[in-house]
Amino acid sequence: MPSTDPAAPAEKSRFAAPDPALAALTRHAGFTVTRVEPLPEISGQAYVMRHDATGAHALWLACADVNRAFAISFRTPPADDTGVFHILEHSVLCGSERYPVKEPFVNLLKTSMQTFLNAMTFPDKTMYPVASTNVADLENLMGVYLDAVLHPAIYERERIFEQEGWHLEADDEGRLSYNGVVFNEMKGALSDPDDVLYQELSRALFPDTAYGHESGGNPRAIPTLTYEAFLDSHARHYALSNSYVVLYGDLDIDRELAFVDERFRGATDRGAGAPNPLALQAPVRPARVEVPMATAPSNSEIGLSYVLGTAADRTRVLAVDVLLDALCGSNEAPLKRRVLDAGLADDFSAMLVDGVLQPQAMFVLRGLRPGAGEKFRALVESACAELAEGGIGRDKLEAALSQAEFNLREGDWGGYPDGVALAITAMSSWLYDDERPLDYLRYEDALAELKAGLDEGLFERLLRELVCESAHCAEVEIVPVEGGSSAEEAAELEALRATMGEKDLETVRAEVAALRAEQEAPDSPEALATLPRLTLGDVEAPAAEPAPADVDAPLPCIAHELDTHGIDYVYHYFDLRRLGFCDLPYVGVLTDLLGRLDTARHTASELDTLIESSLGSLDFFCETYTRDADLSFAAPTLVVGASALAEKVEALATLPSEVWGETSFSDLDRIRDVLTQRKVGLEQYFVGSGHTAAAARANAYFSSAAVVAGAMSGLDYYLFLRELLDGWDERAAELPGRLAGLARRVFTADEVVVSFTGAAADRARFWEAGGTLGLPSGADAAHRLAVPAPAVRDEAFVIPSDVCYVVRALGTSAADAGTPGCWQVASRALSFDYLWNEVRVKGGAYGCGFRHTREGLSALWSYRDPSVDATLARYDGAAAWLAAWEPDEDELEGYVVSTVAAHDAPVKPRALARRQDVARFGGREGGWRDELRAQELATTAADVRALAAALADPAAERAVCVFGGRAAVEASGVAFGSVTELC
Numbered sequence: 008m009p010s011t012d013p014a015a016p017a018e019k020s021r022f023a024a025p026d027p028a029l030a031a032l033t034r035h036a037g038f039t040v041t042r043v044e045p046l047p048e049i050s051g052q053a054y055v056m057r058h059d060a061t062g063a064h065a066l067w068l069a070c071a072d073v074n075r076a077f078a079i080s081f082r083t084p085p086a087d088d089t090g091v092f093h094i095l096e097h098s099v100l101c102g103s104e105r106y107p108v109k110e111p112f113v114n115l116l117k118t119s120m121q122t123f124l125n126a127m128t129f130p131d132k133t134m135y136p137v138a139s140t141n142v143a144d145l146e147n148l149m150g151v152y153l154d155a156v157l158h159p160a161i162y163e164r165e166r167i168f169e170q171e172g173w174h175l176e177a178d179d180e181g182r183l184s185y186n187g188v189v190f191n192e193m194k195g196a197l198s199d200p201d202d203v204l205y206q207e208l209s210r211a212l213f214p215d216t217a218y219g220h221e222s223g224g225n226p227r228a229i230p231t232l233t234y235e236a237f238l239d240s241h242a243r244h245y246a247l248s249n250s251y252v253v254l255y256g257d258l259d260i261d262r263e264l265a266f267v268d269e270r271f272r273g274a275t276d277r278g279a280g281a282p283n284p285l286a287l288q289a290p291v292r293p294a295r296v297e298v299p300m301a302t303a304p305s306n307s308e309i310g311l312s313y314v315l316g317t318a319a320d321r322t323r324v325l326a327v328d329v330l331l332d333a334l335c336g337s338n339e340a341p342l343k344r345r346v347l348d349a350g351l352a353d354d355f356s357a358m359l360v361d362g363v364l365q366p367q368a369m370f371v372l373r374g375l376r377p378g379a380g381e382k383f384r385a386l387v388e389s390a391c392a393e394l395a396e397g398g399i400g401r402d403k404l405e406a407a408l409s410q411a412e413f414n415l416r417e418g419d420w421g422g423y424p425d426g427v428a429l430a431i432t433a434m435s436s437w438l439y440d441d442e443r444p445l446d447y448l449r450y451e452d453a454l455a456e457l458k459a460g461l462d463e464g465l466f467e468r469l470l471r472e473l474v475c476e477s478a479h480c481a482e483v484e485i486v487p488v489e490g491g492s493s494a495e496e497a498a499e500l501e502a503l504r505a506t507m508g509e510k511d512l513e514t515v516r517a518e519v520a521a522l523r524a525e526q527e528a529p530d531s532p533e534a535l536a537t538l539p540r541l542t543l544g545d546v547e548a549p550a551a552e553p554a555p556a557d558v559d560a561p562l563p564c565i566a567h568e569l570d571t572h573g574i575d576y577v578y579h580y581f582d583l584r585r586l587g588f589c590d591l592p593y594v595g596v597l598t599d600l601l602g603r604l605d606t607a608r609h610t611a612s613e614l615d616t617l618i619e620s621s622l623g624s625l626d627f628f629c630e631t632y633t634r635d636a637d638l639s640f641a642a643p644t645l646v647v648g649a650s651a652l653a654e655k656v657e658a659l660a661t662l663p664s665e666v667w668g669e670t671s672f673s674d675l676d677r678i679r680d681v682l683t684q685r686k687v688g689l690e691q692y693f694v695g696s697g698h699t700a701a702a703a704r705a706n707a708y709f710s711s712a713a714v715v716a717g718a719m720s721g722l723d724y725y726l727f728l729r730e731l732l733d734g735w736d737e738r739a740a741e742l743p744g745r746l747a748g749l750a751r752r753v754f755t756a757d758e759v760v761v762s763f764t765g766a767a768a769d770r771a772r773f774w775e776a777g778g779t780l781g782l783p784s785g786a787d788a789a790h791r792l793a794v795p796a797p798a799v800r801d802e803a804f805v806i807p808s809d810v811c812y813v814v815r816a817l818g819t820s821a822a823d824a825g826t827p828g829c830w831q832v833a834s835r836a837l838s839f840d841y842l843w844n845e846v847r848v849k850g851g852a853y854g855c856g857f858r859h860t861r862e863g864l865s866a867l868w869s870y871r872d873p874s875v876d877a878t879l880a881r882y883d884g885a886a887a888w889l890a891a892w893e894p895d896e897d898e899l900e901g902y903v904v905s906t907v908a909a910h911d912a913p914v915k916p917r918a919l920a921r922r923q924d925v926a927r928f929g930g931r932e933g934g935w936r937d938e939l940r941a942q943e944l945a946t947t948a949a950d951v952r953a954l955a956a957a958l959a960d961p962a963a964e965r966a967v968c969v970f971g972g973r974a975a976v977e978a979s980g981v982a983f984g985s986v987t988e989l990c
Contacts, residue, residue, distance in 0.1 A: 242277040
């Protein structure tokens with residue numbers, strides 16, 4: 008539901024009833040309204056339309072949200088594994104007819120007030136969504152995106168295909184290699200066993216349809232894609248008759264439809280053939296498939312998928328989502344507990360695969376024990392048969408249904424603006440049936456049907472049909488092996504090299520030189536002048552943030568009285584500076600275990616059910632707060648966060664305190680299960696988000712706060728967990744006493760601050776029910792935490808991946824005299840100009856960037872990068888580039904506008920409250936954001952150039968941290984102080 012920037016009641020009332028001027032069959036700027044329906048889920052209306060001239064589908068989700076959005080999507084089911092639609096998604100944003108610059112997408116990132124700007128390739132569609140709070144900016148984004156998809160420069164510039172897709176390279180010794188942004192992105196993606204398992208299950212389930220192919224592209228197949236097939240795919244699929252447009256928010260709809268119509272009328276008819284078909288797969292039950300993969304033995308997996316029907320049955324899809332939560336949502340859920348107790352593997356989970364024509368329920372077993380593959384399917388199916396016959400448990404089902412209802416009503420999309428998230432959601436039915444764009448935007452009727460079905464055995468029948476009587480299912484096992492795809496690629500390139508003479512090698516080098524020349528050629532002033540841009544005059548002052556207040560309560564309390572749409576949020580912040588540094592890894596263990604074990608009043612299973620039925624969320628996690636310009640300050644904190652519907656606010660006061668005050672740590676088997684799952688999760692994080700892990704580790708070479716964070720939840724915590732589990736038989740006995748004692752020291756009234764977000768009346772009920780939350784006074788209130796001094800060094804961490812994540816970090820120095828606001832502008836310039844061109848465009852990394860913290864740390868990072876040393880060499884040039892930066896007036900203004908817009912971007916009430924809490928614990932005064940914004944607005948080019956001294960200062964210490972495959976690490980010329988194998 009729209010909850011960013013709440014509108015005034017008068018504004019909301021505009022959308023309470025349909026606009027008579029937009030009645031069905033009326034025409035507006037080349038569009039005909041086909042029907043109008045109320046959509047209470049967004050407190051607005053849905054207007055379904057068709058474009059008269061082209062047949063393009065359109066939908067306006069009309070509501071009071073001023074974070075407006077636009078998306079255009081195309082049905083793009085793949086016919087092979089070349090990733091052609093993924094490469095097209097990248098390539099069309101590299102210049103177009105109206106905007107003949109090399110990187111209009113990046114120019115928008117530099118200059119726009121966007122709150123979302125990206126593109127996505129799905130298994131059967133490609134989407135181009137944007138969002139902005141500024142109408143002029145939204146139209147600029149719409150204009151660039153529409154020209155990109157309808158008139159891309161790919162037909163005139165073949166080098167775009169080579170840069171974004173793939174090309175061949177040859178070094179001085181004649182060794183061949185493939186490079187390309189999507190090629191390297193997918194090498195990284197398919198280093199993750201979960202991604203490989205998902206794709207191989209899809210291949211087994213859908214051998215005759217598009218879902219049997221890897222839409223992102225398989226690196227083994229990407230080099231088989233020709234430029235001609237690439238262009239043909241665009242011509243056949245990017246036709247307006249194959250498109251779907253969503254407009255969202257408080258818009259002058261006639262104006263926006265006229266804008267879209269004008270762009271549509273200029274679309275090129277390429278006279279191409281029909282798009283690829285998107286057909287239903289007839290039921291299949293293939294034999295179990297074993298897929299070899301170059302990964303660590305601990306990453307073995309097996310997956311079991313059951314097709315549940317089609318996307319047309321929205322209620323059934325939601326019912327399966329609820330069912331899987333009830334069966335496998337926690338360690339104590341009945342199916343998950345049965346599988347864990349069988350001892351087949353480290354972890355077991357279930358997920359709904361939706362947003363496709365034939366959704367599936369997927370069960371995944373990770374970290375297999377010997378023989379697990381032969382037993383898994385029989386175990387799952389026999390357990391499901393017993394549950395279908397004997398009952399799942401009404402309390403479990405009610406709790407899972409309550410959790411689903413809370414999540415739907417809260418509408419927290421994980422950082423996506425509401426309009427973008429709803430556009431994606433609409434496609435879950437619309438892509439497959441032109442008459443059904445609203446099925447997945449609605450949920451009230453489906454929830455009511457599922458509640459009524461509780462008394463009629465609906466979920467037991469569903470389980471029987473889904474698993475026990477399935478005619479459409481598949482099983483795939485990931486078998487770790489040595490070598491794998493990298494060895495296959497090397498052999499393929501060696502074979503190709505054997506067919507080539509010196510003249511062929513010179514041709515390859517000449518082609519790469521031509522590509523480099525095009526990449527390095529600057530856009531002409533005339534081309535740059537075509538880009539739409541905002542000025543500082545377009546930047547409106549944001550509404551003042553509602554200030555938090557310290558209020559009278561039994562415990563120190565920060566009150567955030569925000570419009571939360573009937574949901575309350577509470578965070579308890581427990582200061583950990585009374586502890587010793589050696590206690591911090593056990594704090595990490597504590598946060599992993601709380602809420603997942605028995606308490607004095609409830610078994611773990613009962614507690615899990617109670618939490619799901621009463622709360623929206625209950626989380627225990629660690630944070631470490633910093634102070635500006637002080638690398639030695641560290642305030643480790645254990646945070647307990649919870650949410651609930653306002654009518655259940657009493658549960659916010661009683662359930663968290665039961666968990667932290669009454670948990671029993673005596674069940675060592677369950678503790679080992681949880682910690683093993685946490686270890687597996689961290690290993691997946693290192694492979695999938697190595698840039699984040701490497702940056703956090705690099706920060707710890709300079710910052711005490713980063714050292715502390717690493718000990719509680721980062722790399723050092725992982726190493727602690729690994730050692731603990733490896734020596735479990737010797738060390739487990741100490742855990743119950745140590746954890747119970749630690750909990751008594753942490754959860755005290757002396758070191759807690761409570762933050763409550765919601766209505767004042769709800770807050771009063773919270774304190775009335777909770778009192779002092781059962782917290783005793785601490786015996787020792789002295790802060791005594793001594794943090795080991797950070798040590799600067801170069802490190803590498805080996806992960807099972809064909810790509811690298813490369814970070815260079817720099818500590819603060821006397822030369823670092825810039826303001827935080829100036830550093831924000833400089834960060835955007837470095838990230839979207841120098842690093843984008845050098846590391847991504849030329850180097851082939853999927854992502855890259857620069858970040859400077861208020862503590863005084865600078866870091867350059869890359870994501871899914873094919874190289875280490877070449878990237879580090881490019882990092883070496885960053886300071887000189889910044890020192891020589893001479894933007895013209897428009898370019899500088901664009902950077903300032905986009906920086907301020909990012910500062911002003913609307914956030915959900917929970918996120919706003921958390922931001923204010925963190926600022927308080929970091930010692931920032933109430934006006935710090937206004938000061939930061941003023942600094943951004945005042946930044947000059949000379950201010951930015953002056954920051955180069957901090958990056959180039961020879962007195963500043965530097966360090967390198969790399970996460971990557973062993974071959975890349977060993978090939979690097981960096982003299983790493985240590986090389987550690989992680990997983």
